[in-house]
Amino acid sequence: MFEEFVLAASTGDLSAEPRAREAADAVEFRMDLAADPLDQLAAYDGALPLVVTNRAEWEGGEAADLGRYDALAEAIAHDAVVAVDVELAALRGNAPTGERSHATALRESAREEGVSVIASVHDFESTPEVGTLSDLLADAASEGDVGKLATTANAREDALAMLRATHEATAAGHRVATMCMGEPGRHTRAVAPVYGSRIGYAPVDAADATAPGQYPLATLRGLVDGLLETDAEADG
Amino acid sequence: MFEEFVLAASTGDLSAEPRAREAADAVEFRMDLAADPLDQLAAYDGALPLVVTNRAEWEGGEAADLGRYDALAEAIAHDAVVAVDVELAALRGNAPTGERSHATALRESAREEGVSVIASVHDFESTPEVGTLSDLLADAASEGDVGKLATTANAREDALAMLRATHEATAAGHRVATMCMGEPGRHTRAVAPVYGSRIGYAPVDAADATAPGQYPLATLRGLVDGLLETDAEADG
Numbered sequence: 001m002f003e004e005f006v007l008a009a010s011t012g013d014l015s016a017e018p019r020a021r022e023a024a025d026a027v028e029f030r031m032d033l034a035a036d037p038l039d040q041l042a043a044y045d046g047a048l049p050l051v052v053t054n055r056a057e058w059e060g061g062e063a064a065d066l067g068r069y070d071a072l073a074e075a076i077a078h079d080a081v082v083a084v085d086v087e088l089a090a091l092r093g094n095a096p097t098g099e100r101s102h103a104t105a106l107r108e109s110a111r112e113e114g115v116s117v118i119a120s121v122h123d124f125e126s127t128p129e130v131g132t133l134s135d136l137l138a139d140a141a142s143e144g145d146v147g148k149l150a151t152t153a154n155a156r157e158d159a160l161a162m163l164r165a166t167h168e169a170t171a172a173g174h175r176v177a178t179m180c181m182g183e184p185g186r187h188t189r190a191v192a193p194v195y196g197s198r199i200g201y202a203p204v205d206a207a208d209a210t211a212p213g214q215y216p217l218a219t220l221r222g223l224v225d226g227l228l229e230t231d232a233e234a235d236g
Numbered sequence: 237m238f239e240e241f242v243l244a245a246s247t248g249d250l251s252a253e254p255r256a257r258e259a260a261d262a263v264e265f266r267m268d269l270a271a272d273p274l275d276q277l278a279a280y281d282g283a284l285p286l287v288v289t290n291r292a293e294w295e296g297g298e299a300a301d302l303g304r305y306d307a308l309a310e311a312i313a314h315d316a317v318v319a320v321d322v323e324l325a326a327l328r329g330n331a332p333t334g335e336r337s338h339a340t341a342l343r344e345s346a347r348e349e350g351v352s353v354i355a356s357v358h359d360f361e362s363t364p365e366v367g368t369l370s371d372l373l374a375d376a377a378s379e380g381d382v383g384k385l386a387t388t389a390n391a392r393e394d395a396l397a398m399l400r401a402t403h404e405a406t407a408a409g410h411r412v413a414t415m416c417m418g419e420p421g422r423h424t425r426a427v428a429p430v431y432g433s434r435i436g437y438a439p440v441d442a443a444d445a446t447a448p449g450q451y452p453l454a455t456l457r458g459l460v461d462g463l464l465e466t467d468a469e470a471d472g
Contacts, residue, residue, distance in 0.1 A: 156403055156431060163399070167392055187430045187463045194423045195392060215462075223462045226455055227423045 001049075001082050001116045002146050002175060002198040007224065008051050009217050010201050010210040012037075017046035020204045023221040026051055026082065028201060030210055031071055032063035038071060041078050051118065051199075052076065053085035058096060060122050069102040076106075076115045083116040083146075088136075091119055091143045107144075118177065118199070119144030127151040127158035127180060133165035141174035146198055148177040150211065153185025162188050163195050170196025186213040190223035200224060237285075237318050237352045238382050238411060238434040243460065244287050245440045245453050248273075252440040253282035259457040262287055262318065264437060266446055267307055268299035274307060277314050287354065287435075288312065289321035294332060296358050305338040312342075312351045319352040319382075324372075327355055327379045343380075354413065354435070355380030363387040363394035363416060369401035377410035382434055384413040386447065389421025398424050399431050406432025422449040426459035436460060 009020035012033030020027055027046065031037035031054040044050070052075040054068040055061020076084050089095040090103035110117050119140040127133070133149065140147025147169075153159045159180050166178040177199035180188040189200055202217040203209045215223065245256035248269030256263055263282065267273035267290040280286070288311045290304040291297020312320050325331040326339035346353050355376040363369070369385065376383025383405075389395045395416050402414045413435035416424040425436055438453040439445045451459065 160396075160400055160403060160431075164396055167396060183466055186466070187427065190463060191423065191427050191430075194427075195396075219462055223459060226451075226459045227426060230419055230422070 002177075005193045005198055005200065005224065005228065007200045007202065007217075007221055009048075009204045010214075011204040011208065013204075014040045014044050014046065014050075016204040017044075017048055020217060021047055023218045024048060024202075024204075027204075028053055028085075028210075029075075030055065030061075031075065032056075032061040032068065033210070038074055041075055041081075044078070044080055046080070049082040050078070050080045051083040051085065052081050055085070056087055056090070056095070056099075059087045059089065059120075060124055066098050066102055069106050072106055073109055076110050076113050081113075081115055083118055084110050085118045085120050085148070086144065088119045088121045088140045088143055088147070092139065116146065117144040118146045118148050120148035121150070123151040124181070125152055127153050127161055127185070130161045130164050130168075133161060134168055137165060137169040137174055137176050137178070138172070141169065141176055146175045146177050148199065150179050150181055151185075152182045152212070153180035153188070154182065155184050159185040159188050163191060166192050166197055167195040181212040183213055186215070189213070189215055189220060190227060193224050194227050238413075241429045241434055241436065241460065241464065243436045243438065243453075243457055245284075246289075246437050246446040247440040247444065249440075250276045250280050250282065250286075253280075253284055256440045256453060257283055259454045260284060260438075260440075263440075264289055264321075264446075265311075266291065266297075267311065268292075268297040268304065269446070274310055277311055277317075280314070280316055282316070285318040286314070286316045287319040287321065288317050291321070292323055292326070292331070292335075295323045295325065295356075296360055302334050302338055305342050308342055309345055312346050312349050317349075317351055319354055320346050321354045321356050321384070322380065324355045324357045324376045324379055324383070328375065352382065353380040354382045354384050356384040357386070359387040360417070361388055363389050363397055363421070366397045366400050366404075369397060370404055373401060373405040373410055373412050373414070374408070377405065377412055382411045382413050384435065386415050386417055387421075388418045388448070389416035389424070390418065391420050395421040395424050399427060402428050402431040402433055417448040419449055422451070425449070425451055425456060426463060429460050430463050
């Protein structure tokens with residue numbers, strides 16, 4: 001997983017999966033946004049593999065307490081689940097008390113199950129300078145199988161910094177997934193894959209965006225495929 | 237002209253113009269690639285405005301001598317012609333003998349006709365570092381109404397440098413058109429407009445590319461429009 005770019009359709013409702021099949025490579029199941037997420041998982045018989053995310057409140061999600069790790073531990077045992085998102089701050093001990101032991105235990109369980117770990121960082125305010133972005137990506141990529149970094153671009157400059165950090169991290173051998181949230185960075189959702197980003201996210205239904213500045217799913221698929229296509233493929 | 241992004245469909249055959257109308261904002265008439273270019277111009281009754289280019293051999297084109305200035309001087313008098321491409325090296329006196337006086341006289345004539353001047357630089361070997369790109373863009377933008385810079389990307393690093401130079405030139409108030417030729421920089425044809433590039437080029441017919449790494453016309457239109465679209469437009 002994640003050897004090549006993966007477009008994940010985000011949703012809290014797995015019954016939406018058939019609408020994602022044409023454009024997405026996977027579904028990101030936002031358990032923190034779902035009603036009865038474990039029941040939904042048990043009933044899931046869709047075609048797309050699942051990335052499970054149970055985003056903590058302190059990282060911009062809606063999961064309130066450590067109980068979210070129990071739900072994730074149960075989720076990763078499901079055959080369809082190929083990856084689990086874990087906040088880097090939890091893995092590194094920079095999160096509220098108790099997070100680190102739960103996060104590292106979940107990572108161990110994931111590896112026993114053959115489930116990839118996405119160590120993620122989100123900044124809903126701003127985009128740090130390139131050096132800080134590079135450090136965050138190196139940290140995240142070392143803690144997970146993929147390091148995910150999503151920051152908020154307040155200007156084009158921020159988007160350029162993210163593209164550069166993505167390029168440098170990839171050139172250094174790290175497996176990363178990057179994007180800028182917010183309008184000035186919107187294009188990075190389509191362009192960062194050119195510089196090595198392994199995962200893109202878009203809502204299954206455009207009205208249900210799970211982060212600021214997301215493209216509609218089919219739009220992002222078209223943009224990424226167009227930008228990643230080589231001359232040789234285009235000429236063929 | 238060029239207050240907003242213009243997608244120019246390049247061709248040496250103006251009878252191709254109807255096929256360009258759906259996707260292009262203008263036609264770049266490559267007079268150096270055309271049979272009887274002045275006759276074609278005289279007969280032109282298409283819907284799209286024309287950018288006329290008569291590329292010198294020493295800049296990668298097929299126009300062999302100073303006679304190309306006579307053809308351009310006649311071309312800019314045509315009502316459909318809104319812009320003329322003149323090599324920066326000619327305007328700056330860095331080109332073969334006699335170029336400068338012809339180039340500056342053509343620029344004067346263009347301004348009297350209300351025709352915009354695109355001062356252009358091409359590097360078919362490589363992409364200089366960001367500082368050099370910025371200097372070239374500032375020079376080109378000061379000699380013409382738009383400064384065009386096309387270099388060859390041999391690695392992703394080169395593409396990033398071009399995006400940064402485009403951003404900085406635009407932030408400094410210069411009107412520029414930028415792109416990288418070659419596969420590692422292909423995406424800049426779609427992405428540079430996000431950073432301020434005012435002109436993109438694509439062949440009317442995919443088989444007739446006029447520079448390395450061009451996207452098919454409809455593909456470039458889709459990519460640029462998708463990347464330039466703001467959240468507000470997408471939500472509407």
